Amino acid sequence: MLTLTGFGLGCLVSLLLVFWRDFRHLLVGKVFILIIIASAAYLIDPLVPSHWRWITSDLQTAMPALFWVLCQLVFAARPRLVSVWGAMALYSFLTPTLSRPFIEAGLWPEWGVFLGWKLGQWFEYVVVLHSLVYVVRHWRNDLVEARRKARLVLLLVLGSAVGIATVSLNFGIYQEVTRSIVVGMATLMILFCAVSSRDGLLELAPPGKSAGEMPVPDQEVRHPMESPRQTARQTDSDDAEKLANLMASGFYKQEKLTLKQLAKAIGIPEYRVRRLINQTLGYRNFNDYINQLRIAEASSRLVNTPDEPVLNISLDVGYRTLSSFNRAFRDIMHTTPTAYRQVMRSARGCAAAPHYYRFLSSKRPSVPGV
Numbered sequence: 001m002l003t004l005t006g007f008g009l010g011c012l013v014s015l016l017l018v019f020w021r022d023f024r025h026l027l028v029g030k031v032f033i034l035i036i037i038a039s040a041a042y043l044i045d046p047l048v049p050s051h052w053r054w055i056t057s058d059l060q061t062a063m064p065a066l067f068w069v070l071c072q073l074v075f076a077a078r079p080r081l082v083s084v085w086g087a088m089a090l091y092s093f094l095t096p097t098l099s100r101p102f103i104e105a106g107l108w109p110e111w112g113v114f115l116g117w118k119l120g121q122w123f124e125y126v127v128v129l130h131s132l133v134y135v136v137r138h139w140r141n142d143l144v145e146a147r148r149k150a151r152l153v154l155l156l157v158l159g160s161a162v163g164i165a166t167v168s169l170n171f172g173i174y175q176e177v178t179r180s181i182v183v184g185m186a187t188l189m190i191l192f193c194a195v196s197s198r199d200g201l202l203e204l205a206p207p208g209k210s211a212g213e214m215p216v217p218d219q220e221v222r223h224p225m226e227s228p229r230q231t232a233r234q235t236d237s238d239d240a241e242k243l244a245n246l247m248a249s250g251f252y253k254q255e256k257l258t259l260k261q262l263a264k265a266i267g268i269p270e271y272r273v274r275r276l277i278n279q280t281l282g283y284r285n286f287n288d289y290i291n292q293l294r295i296a297e298a299s300s301r302l303v304n305t306p307d308e309p310v311l312n313i314s315l316d317v318g319y320r321t322l323s324s325f326n327r328a329f330r331d332i333m334h335t336t337p338t339a340y341r342q343v344m345r346s347a348r349g350c351a352a353a354p355h356y357y358r359f360l361s362s363k364r365p366s367v368p369g370v
Contacts, residue, residue, distance in 0.1 A: 004180030005043060011187035012040050018191065031066055035158070038063045042165055043183045058097045060169065064124040065089035065190050067162045071131040074151055075138045078288075079330050085130055121170045132159045141258065141286045153313040154193050161186035165335055228235035239276050242266045251291040253318040259286045272349035291328045294318050299333065300323070302341040 016036045023029025041059035048056050067091045072079040080086065099116030102108050108116060135155045142148035164182050246266055254261070263270040274286075283289040294317040301313050314325030314337075331335050 004184060005047070007188060008043050008180045008184035009040065011184055011191060012036055012043070015187055015191045028070065029075060030069050035063065035066045035070065039067060039161075039187070042169075043179055046179070054100060057100070059132060060165070061096050061120075061124075062093045063162050064128045064166055065093040068127040068131045070158075071134050071155060072190045074155065075134060075142070084345055085127060088123040089127045092120045092127060096120040124166050124170070128159065128163050132156070132163070135159065138287075143274045143284055143286060154190055155184055157189050157193075235304055239266070239268055239272055242268065243276060245274070249291060252290050253316065255320055257290055257317055257318065290318075291332060295329055298329065299336065299340065302337055303344045306341065306345055310341075313337070 016033065019033055019036065020035060024033065038059045041056040042063065045053060045056040045060065057280065068085065069081065095115070096117055099108070099112075103113055104118055135152065139148060139152045142151065161182055165179075167181075168178060243266060246262075251257075251262070251265060257271060260270055263273040266273060268351055277283050277289050281289065283292075297319045298313050301308060301316075302310070305313075311322050311323075314322050317325075319325035319328070326336060329335075329340070333340055335343075
């Protein structure tokens with residue numbers, strides 16, 4: 001057991017050094033470092049003296065919440081840390097930590113134990129499951145191919161390890177050797193992924209060309225006198241023109257539009273559409289790109305057709321429900337559609353509000369690619 005524990009601890013230290021060197025300046029890197037520390041606490045917990053074990057217990061309790069935060073930072077175009085899921089993640093860690101001394105001393109009644117301990121355990125399962133579902137659902141929306149693959153491998157390995165650790169701790173169905181095997185194998189795979197895919201892994205670069213993006217060689221037949229760079233530039237220009245023409249026709253208004261459908265409609269491979277939207281237009285997430293197009297038209301219609309119902313506008317630009325439209329509009333414009341229409345209408349007719357009018361006008365998104 002000590003040999004396996006030493007192996008796992010050695011892998012964790014190596015992974016910590018890699019992330020500290022390469023990713024500590026990123027918020028997502030700092031969260032991952034906290035996960036490494038929590039994993040070390042999970043690994044050495046049986047070896048810690050009983051009067052100090054509360055420290056390792058509290059640290060390992062934070063793993064599900066930290067994993068949920070990591071998934072949001074890595075995959076969400078606009079992370080929603082302040083949400084119902086975020087509240088569950090915080091509850092799953094904070095409440096058991098604060099309640100532990102009272103529960104262990106037998107000072108709380110049965111309902112207090114449920115609220116302070118059992119409910120937090122159930123929330124752990126919920127946030128881990130939500131994180132894994134979020135990874136599987138949204139990984140294809142990442143427009144940077146190398147980073148997309150690296151993230152999926154990393155988070156599924158890490159998510160599986162966190163899920164196994166959470167279930168085994170809460171139900172007491174583990175043996176001590178299980179800790180070392182789970183931590184050691186997961187850490188070793190993540191360490192390999194971090195070293196071999198350094199440029200693409202967890203790189204949250206500003207919109208534009210990413211260091212992790214490696215263009216896939218074009219399979220089209222080149223003219224003998226054309227250089228690869230000239231051919232690639234001409235191909236990108238042609239692709240951009242096709243995309244602009246298609247979007248100008250209102251193709252983005254289709255419900256449940258996917259990258260695969262867009263590529264089929266343009267008639268070019270999916271990887272080239274992904275590269276075009278990412279490197280030329282500066283988007284890292286496909287849904288974010290489509291939402292910008294839709295909200296650009298919606299904001300214009302809210303002002304230019306003041307009597308048109310908001311519901312009609314939301315359906316026309318491609319949203320299935322008013323709630324999804326309101327959520328996307330608020331994410332981009334930082335206000336609701338109704339409030340935006342009212343303020344813009346009053347600002348246009350009132351000289352007393354020029355500053356706020358200019359502010360909202362600056363927030364109105366343009367229509368990329370059109």
